[in-house]
Amino acid sequence: MSLLPKLGLSAAQFGLDSTSTLRGRPPEAEARDMLNIAARAGLWVLDASHIFGRAELAVGQIIPRPVPFKLVIAIARADRGPDFMETEARASLRRMGVDSAYAIVVPNVGDLFGPHGPALWDRLQQMRDEGLVSKLGIGVHATDDPVGVVRRFRPDLVQAPGSLLDQRLLVSGALAQIAQMGVEVQLRSIFLNGLLFLPPDRVPAQLKGAAGRLSRVRRMIAEGRSDPLQAALGFALSRPEASSVLVGCTSASELSAVVAAASRPCPDLDWDDMAIDDPVALDNRWAAA
Numbered sequence: 545m546s547l548l549p550k551l552g553l554s555a556a557q558f559g560l561d562s563t564s565t566l567r568g569r570p571p572e573a574e575a576r577d578m579l580n581i582a583a584r585a586g587l588w589v590l591d592a593s594h595i596f597g598r599a600e601l602a603v604g605q606i607i608p609r610p611v612p613f614k615l616v617i618a619i620a621r622a623d624r625g626p627d628f629m630e631t632e633a634r635a636s637l638r639r640m641g642v643d644s645a646y647a648i649v650v651p652n653v654g655d656l657f658g659p660h661g662p663a664l665w666d667r668l669q670q671m672r673d674e675g676l677v678s679k680l681g682i683g684v685h686a687t688d689d690p691v692g693v694v695r696r697f698r699p700d701l702v703q704a705p706g707s708l709l710d711q712r713l714l715v716s717g718a719l720a721q722i723a724q725m726g727v728e729v730q731l732r733s734i735f736l737n738g739l740l741f742l743p744p745d746r747v748p749a750q751l752k753g754a755a756g757r758l759s760r761v762r763r764m765i766a767e768g769r770s771d772p773l774q775a776a777l778g779f780a781l782s783r784p785e786a787s788s789v790l791v792g793c794t795s796a797s798e799l800s801a802v803v804a805a806a807s808r809p810c811p812d813l814d815w816d817d818m819a820i821d822d823p824v825a826l827d828n829r830w831a832a833a
Contacts, residue, residue, distance in 0.1 A: 547781035548806045552589030552730065553582045553613075553799070554792040560599035576606040577796035583612045585803045589730070589788050591703075592640065593618035593649050604641040614646035616681070616730075619664070622655035626667035633671065647701050649681035653688045656697060665697060672700075679728070686712040686826075691721050705733035706786070708779040709740060709761070710826050711819040719785040732790045734780040739825060740772045754822035761818045770811035773801065778810040779818075 558578070559571040582590070590613035592603060607613075620632040633648060648668065650656055656665060668680050681701035684690040690704060690713060702722055706714055710733070713719045723729050735741070739751070739758065747755050765775045780789045793799040820826070 546807055547778070547810060548803065549586060549588070550781050550786065550789050551585075551587050551777075551803070551806050552591060552788040552790045553578070553587050554591040554594070554732070554790045555599070555603060556591070556594035557792040557794045558595065558599065558603075559794065560595065560602040561597075572602050572606055574795055575602065578793060578799045579603075579607055581796055581799050581803065583608045587613070587803075589614050589616060589646070589790065591616040591730075591732075591790050592636075593651060593703075596620060596636070597639075600636050600639040604639050607640065611642060615640070615642060616647045616649060617645045617677075618649045618651050619655070619668070622650070622652070622658065622660055622664055625660050626663045629664060630667055630671060633676070637676070644675060645677045647679040647681045648677045649683055649701070649703055651683040651703075653682060653684055653693055656682070656693075681728075681730075683732075686710075686716075690718050694722050694725060694727055699727060701728040701730060703730045703732050703790070705736075706731040706780065706783065707734045707736045708776050708815065708818050709736045709758075709820050711815075712826070714783065714785065715819065719783075723785045723787075728787045729785050730788045730790055731780050731783065731786040734789055734791060735776055736825070740776055751822070751825050754820055754825040757820045757822065758825075761820070764818060765811075765813065768811055768813045770813060771805075774805040774808060775811055775813060775818075777802065777806045778813070779815050781806060782810050 558575040560575060562571055593616050617636050619629045621628055637645060655661060671677055672680055679700035681703060682693060682697060682699045683703045684693055694702060704713055704719060719729050744759060765772055791802055793802060
């Protein structure tokens with residue numbers, strides 16, 4: 545059975561704030577092609593939570609109409625308080641040419657425990673009651689006590705990292721508990737910054753502690769007659785905890801490859817033996833080093 549219906553698209557890597565893509569095409573043209581591919585493939589979630597301003601305006605100009613996606617946006621500048629947050633949320637929707645969003649996400653749990661936290665959450669609930677958004681979401685990390693966060697705030701949706709290499713929230717049972725509480729789980733960071741796709745000679749020096757483990761995982765995937773892309777997608781899409789799996793792509797060709805891989809049967813691999821525990825590799829900040 546195809547797992548493609550669980551796939552969702554993140555707009556974070558569309559490059560709409562730049563003047564050209566890696567292939568030299570205008571970013572709007574590349575993004576339009578990606579949105580059309582996503583629509584034809586039946587991808588139902590478009591996560592626009594990491595784009596703002598000009599990028600949102602560009603999405604509004606190129607997104608298929610009627611909009612075939614459930615749109616996810618994020619709050620902006622929690623430190624400016626609930627009035628600013630709501631004003632920006634409404635402006636985001638206006639720039640993208642829609643009246644409402646499927647969900648609005650608080651990307652950093654810490655914002656809910658800051659000085660504006662209670663007022664922000666109250667305002668978000670009011671926005672949901674008014675129909676501006678259908679669901680309230682929170683982005684969590686493995687170090688955030690996700691189950692405790694969900695019990696405290698009772699969101700409708702959680703975005704959490706989970707991948708073939710980073711299985712912490714899956715092995716701990718945290719995401720299973722959250723799903724059992726009736727909260728929608730969207731998996732993100734399923735490629736762990738592309739770590740699984742890096743050739744051995746291009747693994748950053750700071751990740752040398754994980755190099756041996758990564759080589760072993762690649763060997764296991766090859767021996768299972770699969771490839772890293774299909775394995776990463778198969779693992780994430782087959783997780784019963786996840787209602788959707790968000791992927792980020794930088795080009796239409798990348799997205800076409802993802803859709804093709806997700807359309808194939810899930811590979812039969814020993815997922816449990818592929819997780820890594822190297823703290824540097826599991827910390828997304830290495831990618832920016």
